[in-house]
Each structure stands twice: as structure tokens, then as C-alpha cells.
């Protein structure tokens with residue numbers, strides 16, 4: 001039989017040609033459980049057409065979505081020791097890393113690019129939740145540092161898009177050190193007089209929400225994202241009280257003054273571009289304040305931009 005497998009089958013495959021069919025044609029919406037066809041989903045920027053739920057995006061898709069025409073130059077970062085603690089739980093950390101790399105096609109849980117967002121010069125660092133829960137280890141810290149340096153070198157704004165469960169436990173203390181490290185990187189961007197914008201996506205928790213992710217000049221979030229430090233269940237069991245509905249969602253954080261705006265994915269690029277123009281030269285300020293709609297941005301969003309700009313001016 002071996003000649004069938006080794007000789008005939010490859011010949012037939014070659015003849016027929018490998019069909020380019022994705023593994024998962026259908027995906028279930030995590031919110032309303034509607035079955036979503038992959039093509040419709042990608043046409044709709046991975047937002048459920050039935051309930052508006054914003055599904056998670058891979059880092060590469062995020063950069064493509066935010067940069068003009070999906071074009072950007074990749075920003076590399078220094079290599080780190082792969083498994084400094086020789087960590088092993090029920091599996092080796094190195095094996096988990098290998099799997100994550102194969103599955104995501106990325107080297108780490110962060111991807112950095114330089115380009116323009118609605119014509120504004122920007123460096124974007126996007127997290128990939130699919131890569132070990134977007135956890136922040138040494139490599140992710142390096143990625144953020146490189147992003148900050150690239151922004152300063154190119155006189156560009158720094159935009160970070162977290163999607164992370166927090167620190168990478170397999171790197172122990174070395175991952176916790178990334179918290180102050182990334183804050184210092186942001187400080188350098190500030191000292192250079194450049195804007196720093198955070199776009200919080202689902203989920204942003206733990207050591208990531210406790211460091212660079214909450215100190216943007218302007219804090220934006222996608223609708224319905226889970227944002228917090230400790231998980232809901234942990235908090236409920238600690239304080240022994242029922243938590244209000246919508247606890248730790250973007251909308252509740254906006255109501256409680258933790259965010260400047262909640263922006264749907266379809267309006268994100270135009271909004272970020274407008275915010276950057278406003279912060280860098282005040283060009284669009286008048287149009288925002290007078291309520292004249294800016295292309296691609298809804299009226300509510302426009303009002304939020306004006307309010308956020310006034311707050312940033314007061315800083």
C-alpha cells in the first residue's frame with residue numbers, strides 16, 4: 001500500500017491542485033450564538049451582523065484595519081531568551097511557545113507597524129490574544145519599547161491596542177518587570193511631545209490593564225470589551241456582593257469616567273485620525289466643536305472627540 005500513499009496520492013494531489021479552503025467556514029457568535037459565515041464576517045470587520053458583538057482580531061488584521069490602505073512597515077524588536085526560567089507545568093513553556101507560533105503565524109503576542117492612520121503618522125503596537133492569551137512576557141515588553149523608540153525616531157504618534165489576559169506566568173518576575181518598563185517607554189514618548197493613544201479591546205486585564213494600557217492621553221475602547229484588573233468572579237467572591245450588570249464592560253467604564261470614548265470598529269480609523277489631527281495641530285478642532293460631522297464618524301462619536309480633546313487640553 002505504501003506506493004499508493006507515497007507515489008500515487010502526491011501525483012493525484014498535484015494534478016487536482018490543493019484547494020484553498022479555510023478550516024472553519026462558520027463561526028458561532030460568542031454573544032448571540034448566531035452562526036456567521038467567514039466571508040461575511042471578514043467583510044463586516046469581524047463584527048457580528050446580528051447583534052453587533054465585536055469578535056477578537058488577530059494582530060495582523062488589526063494593523064491592516066487601522067493603517068491607511070492596510071499598508072505599514074513592520075517594526076522589529078530584539079530577541080529575548082526563549083525560556084529563561086526553564087518553566088514547566090503540565091507542558092514545557094517552549095512547547096507552548098512553539099504551538100502558539102504555529103497557530104498564529106506570529107513570532108510573539110505583539111506586532112508593531114509604522115504607517116499612516118487617516119493621513120496621520122503613527123506607530124501601532126497590536127496584541128494578539130490568540131498567542132498565549134496575549135500575555136506580556138519579555139518579548140512583548142521589547143515590542144512595546146521598540147514601538148516607543150520607532151515613534152520617537154519617526155516623530156509619530158504611538159498607538160497601542162491591547163488584547164491580553166495580563167502577565168505571562170511562565171516568565172514569573174521577568175514578566176512583571178515589563179509593567180514599569182512599558183510605562184517608562186510611554187514616558188519617553190510623552191517627553192518627546194508625541195501623542196499616546198490606547199485602544200482597549202476584548203479582553204484587557206491583569207498586569208496589562210495595570211500598566212501602559214490605562215495611561216493613554218486618550219483612552220478609546222471597542223464596544224462590549226471586557227476591561228478590568230481582576231476577574232468578575234474573583235471580585236464577587238471577595239466582596240461577597242452581586243455585581244451590577246455590564247460590570248467591567250467598555251460602556252460601564254465610559255459611564256464611570258475611565259474612558260474617553262467607545263468607538264465601533266468601523267469608525268475606529270477615522271476617529272483615531274481625527275483625534276491625532278486634533279492633538280497634533282488642532283486642525284479639526286473647530287469642526288468637532290461646532291458639531292459639523294467629520295467624514296466617517298457619527299455625531300455621538302464626534303461629540304465624544306470634542307469632549308476628550310478639551311480634557312486633554314486641560315492636562
Ligand SMILES: [Zn+2]
Pocket residue numbers: 029030031032033034048049050051052053
Ligand atoms: Zn452576535
